[in-house]
Amino acid sequence: MNENEATHYVTTLTAAVAEMPLPLEELLRVGERRARQRRIGAAAGSLALVAAVAAVVPGAMSLFDNAGSVQVAGQPTTPPAPTPSGSSSPGPIVGVGVPELEGVWAVEALIGDDGTSLLTDEATGLDASQRQIGFENSEISAQVQCSSFQGTYERTGEDGIRIEGGELKGAPYSAGCGGEPPLRERLLAVRHISAANGHVYLHAENWMIIVDLMPFCSPEREAAEGFPVCDSGGPTSTSEEGPEKSPVTPSPSP
């Protein structure tokens, strides 16, 4: 047998392969999201470095106009359009400031204490209903991939926040789970909150970003997902099933 014969056998096998068409749109959508998360992870790492410097050099943070806010690399610099009403989506976030948290948010990124993204490919490929956080009447309820969390939150001061609670057992999305992010551990580490360019960020004590949130119903997120995410009644909505119900809407207090 020479190389030509080997080529013949290889061709015999490959000719019998009937692959599916290239899922280009999916690749582009997930690729953009992964690239964005990498940028956020890099920004979080930079922020942790700044915080470390500030801890060593007194007054260093005064060099920044708004040390608590994060300008995420690659994010648009113009303020986002107001969020459509008619759903449990949070209110509009304009420019930089401390936002209202009430409502349902899509988790765009969950960052580990080493600055890396904890969301797996599986999680970023899921629709946002399986990675979201709801805030309502001092209660927080979160679902990220296989992990669920339910508890309470308290705003302390202008940009402070404390979260308490525990992981739920029997998460509803258990199929294919494995290596799920340590959601509870990360949420309990949240101490600060900030907002910039349509995103809300939950930070650790040292201002490192832990969670990147976007309003569950917003034009920006619709653009990121590539399909209507909520029935906002707006011109882009094609849903005929009414507003999307959140599986993590907080339950009433006992």
Add this chain to the structure above:
Amino acid sequence: MREQERAEYGDFAASQWRRLVRSGVLLGCSLPEAEDLAQTTLLRCFIKWRHVEQAADPNAYVAQMLNLHRQSRRRRWWREQPTDQLRESSARPQADLEAADAVRRALDGLSDAQRQVIVLRIFLQLPEVEVARILDIRPGTVKSRLSRAIAGLRRDPNLIDLHQGGAS
């Protein structure tokens, strides 16, 4: 990624898709696993698009990525979806499918390293130097591995049966 880059990436992905899936099958993956592997490789190409563009031989660069991913991961693709539509392969002539199956079983008899050389050198037609670089071995080793792989196929009973069946 800018609009023009997205378009360029789209063309590139379309040109690589079939090669990557088939490379995966030749390397021993099932078809869904091979599609998974190809998608993951193309996703990495999206994230590292600048590197792909600047590569002296993008085909070799992608082949290297495929090889790395195959070694580093063995998990399900996040977009795997059930379907009630049968693949086109089921409509192919039985003789073709049997021949393909015989080749698959013959390749299963080779070592992983020999399969890699078959894929990179015979299927993807990469130069020996590139194959050596991708596998981090000397060009002479590529040659000897390929020679042993071909000898293994020559002795394989599945292919001998196939020959004899075709001759009869």
